Amino acid sequence: MNELSGKHIVLGLTGGIACYKAAELCRALVKEGATVQVVMTAAAQQFITPVTMQALSGRAVVDSQWDAREPNNMAHINLSREADAILVAPCSADFMAKLLHGSADELLSLLCLARPIDRVPLLLAPAMNREMWAHPATQRNVAQLRADGATVLDVGQGEQACGETGDGRMLEAEELLADLIAFFSAKTLLGQHVLVTAGPTYEAIDPVRGITNLSSGKMGFAIARAAREAGATVELVAGPVSLATPRGVTRHDVRSARDMLSATLALAHDATVFVATAAVADWRPATSAEHKIKKDGSGQAPELCFVENPDILATVAKMPRALRGDLFCVGFAAESQDLLANARAKRLRKGVPLLVGNIGPATFGQDDNALLLVDERGSQELPHASKRLLARQLIADIARRLATRGQTYHHSP
Ligand code: C5P
Numbered sequence: 001m002n003e004l005s006g007k008h009i010v011l012g013l014t015g016g017i018a019c020y021k022a023a024e025l026c027r028a029l030v031k032e033g034a035t036v037q038v039v040m041t042a043a044a045q046q047f048i049t050p051v052t053m054q055a056l057s058g059r060a061v062v063d064s065q066w067d068a069r070e071p072n073n074m075a076h077i078n079l080s081r082e083a084d085a086i087l088v089a090p091c092s093a094d095f096m097a098k099l100l101h102g103s104a105d106e107l108l109s110l111l112c113l114a115r116p117i118d119r120v121p122l123l124l125a126p127a128m129n130r131e132m133w134a135h136p137a138t139q140r141n142v143a144q145l146r147a148d149g150a151t152v153l154d155v156g157q158g159e160q161a162c163g164e165t166g167d168g169r170m171l172e173a174e175e176l177l178a179d180l181i182a183f184f185s186a187k188t189l190l191g192q193h194v195l196v197t198a199g200p201t202y203e204a205i206d207p208v209r210g211i212t213n214l215s216s217g218k219m220g221f222a223i224a225r226a227a228r229e230a231g232a233t234v235e236l237v238a239g240p241v242s243l244a245t246p247r248g249v250t251r252h253d254v255r256s257a258r259d260m261l262s263a264t265l266a267l268a269h270d271a272t273v274f275v276a277t278a279a280v281a282d283w284r285p286a287t288s289a290e291h292k293i294k295k296d297g298s299g300q301a302p303e304l305c306f307v308e309n310p311d312i313l314a315t316v317a318k319m320p321r322a323l324r325g326d327l328f329c330v331g332f333a334a335e336s337q338d339l340l341a342n343a344r345a346k347r348l349r350k351g352v353p354l355l356v357g358n359i360g361p362a363t364f365g366q367d368d369n370a371l372l373l374v375d376e377r378g379s380q381e382l383p384h385a386s387k388r389l390l391a392r393q394l395i396a397d398i399a400r401r402l403a404t405r406g407q408t409y410h411h412s413p
Contacts, residue, residue: 005033015043090127130166199239220277334360
């Protein structure tokens with residue numbers, strides 16, 4: 001999925017060791033379909049050469065306001081008006097101080113000042129030593145730059161090039177990419193609190209064995225990411241999966257269905273939307289042995305008895321209104337056949353307004369899927385696509401339902 005296709009990004013580099021990450025970032029932006037114009041300060045060129053950035057962006061780097069290649073000799077005007085966004089990464093403490101004062105004595109600060117402020121967003125990815133980041137002057141500048149309309153991105157935490165450990169590292173290229181994609185996303189769920197369950201559960205037989213299923217969690221994680229990009233606060237209750245937590249999402253790792261139920265119930269009363277994508281085990285062993293069950297030499301396999309697990313979605317959806325408020329519940333159905341009939345029946349059984357059907361064996365572990373949205377009026381297909389795209393479509397659909405529900409509510413007597 002070319003998530004930045006059609007976007008033109010001016011990527012500014014200022015002086016800092018994090019310039020090495022800007023090379024990776026440039027590559028990632030181009031890979032996502034953006035065109036990238038790199039602008040470097042003289043200090044940035046102490047850390048990485050324009051040759052590298054030209055090769056990665058496919059365009060000559062610009063580093064001077066006196067660049068005679070510009071026919072009108074106004075690089076600062078031309079560059080800032082073409083851009084869909086200006087991203088300064090790394091942004092040094094010194095460069096933030098310059099921006100704050102409207103100083104414009106070299107091309108990058110000049111074009112930031114000259115940008116049409118209402119149309120061309122400015123994003124800054126700070127990178128500096130932890131003392132420099134914590135200094136009141138820097139924090140004052142960050143606050144003022146935000147008040148002036150710039151988006152100052154987070155800093156990373158950890159070991160720094162200087163050998164110290166703390167806040168102030170530039171975010172990794174993939175984190176910056178995710179932040180930029182989120183920045184361009186429509187904020188259709190602003191103010192909403194979205195709770196997502198994802199992945200399989202694991203039901204222990206003994207300390208070393210258990211039963212689980214083939215759910216990868218990819219669909220649920222993609223939904224959590226899309227909800228976050230749409231501006232929601234997102235809590236993700238995840239069964240045992242090895243997926244990276246989407247940026248800005250709070251993750252709660254659980255193992256069994258009962259763990260998942262208690263984590264979900266603890267979070268449900270603050271949520272406004274609940275999307276249950278988890279493939280919760282329907283049954284668990286009636287008892288879990290304290291020690292590993294051993295072969296006893298008789299050739300007889302141990303007998304396992306199962307009991308039914310709590311239904312998390314139905315429990316939440318059927319909570320009294322006083323407890324769950326206006327919570328909008330969305331269920332999933334992983335079926336192997338008769339998708340529409342099964343999804344319809346499941347929607348009623350679970351007591352949810354929206355049930356999303358998919359063919360389980362075809363999608364478990366894959367990066368793509370196809371969805372069937374079933375509500376009280378009928379059904380709608382979201383045709384085969386990446387889980388990432390489907391998640392965005394589903395989130396947009398949920399946002400429309402919430403908005404319409406609001407209107408109905410306000411207009412009803
Ligand atoms: O009944 P079935 O497992 O097919 O229902 C699927 C839907 O119900 C999914 O949304 C799933 O996350 C949810 N579910 C649940 N707790 C269970 C079983 C299913 O939340 N114990």
